[in-house]
Amino acid sequence: MKFHSFEEIDRLKATLDEYRPLDSAIVQNLHEELVVRWTYHSNAIEGNTLSLRETQVALEGITVGGKLLREHLEAVNHRDAILFMDDLVKKPGPLTEWTIKSIHQLILKGIDDNHAGCYRTINVRIVGAAHLPPDSVLVPELMEHFIQWVGDVAPSLHPVERAARVHSDFVKIHPFVDGNGRTSRLLMNLELLKAGYPAAVLPVEKRLAYYEALDADHAHGNPERFIELIAEVVKESFDPYFHALGLRRPSQCR
Numbered sequence: 001m002k003f004h005s006f007e008e009i010d011r012l013k014a015t016l017d018e019y020r021p022l023d024s025a026i027v028q029n030l031h032e033e034l035v036v037r038w039t040y041h042s043n044a045i046e047g048n049t050l051s052l053r054e055t056q057v058a059l060e061g062i063t064v065g066g067k068l069l070r071e072h073l074e075a076v077n078h079r080d081a082i083l084f085m086d087d088l089v090k091k092p093g094p095l096t097e098w099t100i101k102s103i104h105q106l107i108l109k110g111i112d113d114n115h116a117g118c119y120r121t122i123n124v125r126i127v128g129a130a131h132l133p134p135d136s137v138l139v140p141e142l143m144e145h146f147i148q149w150v151g152d153v154a155p156s157l158h159p160v161e162r163a164a165r166v167h168s169d170f171v172k173i174h175p176f177v178d179g180n181g182r183t184s185r186l187l188m189n190l191e192l193l194k195a196g197y198p199a200a201v202l203p204v205e206k207r208l209a210y211y212e213a214l215d216a217d218h219a220h221g222n223p224e225r226f227i228e229l230i231a232e233v234v235k236e237s238f239d240p241y242f243h244a245l246g247l248r249r250p251s252q253c254r
Helices: 004-017 024-045 052-059 069-090 097-108 136-152 159-173 180-194 204-220 224-237 239-245
Strands: none
Touching: 004 159, 004 224, 004 239, 024 052, 024 069, 024 180, 024 204, 024 239, 052 069, 069 097, 069 180, 097 136, 097 180, 136 159, 159 180, 159 204, 159 224, 204 224, 224 239
């Protein structure tokens, strides 16, 4: 499957690679901003009501008045999951069940410890989605096949397509009672970061298009729409780097 947007993404990455390694001050500043932005948008997609600024405050350890304890924990937990993932990128290796469950355990820490890091043993429905997740008894086997696919087949795909497929295929299984969306977006970015791409943050403003694209894949077997959506978000993920370097996207230069 060939996507024209991948060609532009490859040019963007080639341009960024020319400036690597980046100055450590730039890297630190970009990472700090990314953690807040990524945490805000990923949690907001799932219904967290903390604003971007409130998310930053919560990550600084300050309680935001009128907000639920769960919302504060979701922010801190997601930040910790990103930092855990940063360590995984430094020590590359195949995706494992331990990695997936460890990320999920961090996401639900202190929120739902009984289900954190554990595959679901009940059947679930996704509100508003046409796709019905598989029966819980099938989850361990489906996850085993998923992890094997990521290790054996996915490396042959373009990194952006691979990241999108990891995200979508994981969510289709819906292996956990809660926290599947946040975990899937972390796994997607784990693939991107390991391949040398910036982390792609799905903005909450694209939530409807995001859900519709996932449903087109899961219910109708049409992954192209979702892959193109992720490709667009990946292209946008280069913008903070180019801004820090005083550059413009190569496609914008004439």
